[in-house]
Amino acid sequence: MAEVRAEITANVWQVTAELGQLVGEGDEICILESMKMEIPVVTETPGVLAELHVAPGDVVQEGDLIAVIDES
């Protein structure tokens, strides 16, 4: 299991991946909005999107858990 965490305090603007989806290295999970910029959140680990902890409109703090990838 690999965790994907927020790197910055931000609003969740869009969630672009779906639970259960197969994702590859560098694939986008969601897009944050902070500092007036769209900040894509990508996974560095390929696998299945096993958990998704954010929804559009949420506020995340730096270090908050966004998703969990099951690489098995």
Place this chain on the structure above:
Amino acid sequence: MTSTGGGDVHDWGPLVGDLAERRERALAMGGPDRVERQRSLGKLTVRERLDLLLDPGTWVEYGLLADHMDPGLGDRYLAADGAITGIGAIDGRPVAVAAYDFTVMAGSMGRVGEDKIARLRAHALSQRIPMVWLLDSAGARIQATSGSGFAGAGALFREQVAMSGVVPMVAAMLGHCAAGTAYIPALADFVPMVKGTSSMALGGRHLVKAAVGEDVTEEEMGGSAVHTTISGVADLEVADDRECLATVRRYLSFFPAHNRERPPVREAGAAGAPADPVDRRCEELYGIVPTAPRRAYDMRKVVTAVVDGGDVLWIKPGWAKNILTGLARVGGEPVGVVANQPMVLGGALDVNAADKAARFVWLCDAFNIPLVFLHDVPGFIVGSAVEKQGIIRHGAKMLFAVSEATVPKVSVVLRKSYGAGYFVMNGMAYEADYIVGWPTAEIAVMGPDGAVNIIHRKTLEAIPDEAERAQRRLELAEEIRAHIDPYVAAGHAQLDAVIDPADTRRAIAEGLRVARDKRVERPWRKHGVLPV
């Protein structure tokens, strides 16, 4: 043999033979078992490393026949006292090298070996040539220095500080280094680390276990992953010894021998460098950079598109990835590139980005390497988290470095460049020698989406309906955006030109050409008081 009547007085054979044996013994390093052990760890021997680092036939060694000379160590023989020193050439230019030999008492720092290295430092400084350390050393030879003899030690670091910014200094991490040999890289300019076999830490694992009770491996504590992605102490992770030594050669190719020389120019068509005309159009930039201001893209592609042959040596690429720093060439002349990376944190600056950029600017300025800034920055990150990290102090450090730099400084504003982010990226007021913008350039104290909430806060609060308020906010933001326009800045002559993005390479080359003989005089001072 000539006899003079009183026996053989020209009996050189045994003497030369004895010398040859002594040399051979020294070149055998720590002996076959320890050499085999070194290889089994995936490391090259110190002699193989020197062969890879230097031009063939250029090595002049100092102190091959040195030994520990320590009565406490008895008859034990320590080849070269575990520290190989000498002067060789890289690309035909002399370089002083100090290489620790791990096969000799774990490369520990003995008195004689350190005397040898001190002599090399003095040579590097008086001859004004770069100094390279090949580090594979357990640190101080505790057996020899555990007593109060330590009280006079430490000159190596002070001398290294005196060399900083006078001659280039490289510390290649080729083994597990603790304490003394971890401070050498800390004071050097460039620190590549071999993945898996190198580490640096103030205390080795046994000391750490004893002192703080933590049970960690060298790799966990100070391996390349830690220092190139988390701490930022090292500059680059490399796969093995070979890549590490090739990287040292490549790094030094950008640098002059010392701070009163210009960096070496690579002539067009030189070996390995295909001619790349400075007026080459870069139309691929249209496809790389979105005109939509909030949309991210990979700035690395912009940098490789505009520099000679797409060739960049990225410095600290794995740490503070929201800013890019790299050495490259434009028209054959070395440049230091500082570029915001919208892919990471939207390109916003945080404490580590400011720290990384400030150090890189100081490095380039010290050695007369012109700076090229590529702006796409929404500003410094704001909020309580970054204030606790000291963002003001770190931001001031970047401001300080860019203000101090007297090398030619060229800026290209690709899209947004807001607030102090614009200043620290070499805005016009920072003695930018040439500053140009793309038609998408937005230079302002802050972006329209932020400014609208401040300028029109009361107007917006007075609108009770949420949808209507959002709509009005957008309209007012557009009104502000109309004033944030490169042609307004160009109209005030605060941008030297607005350029077609495809002409970015040409604009950079022109800016560097006109500023080539720039001179800046500053009032005398011992040194500024640095915000660090």
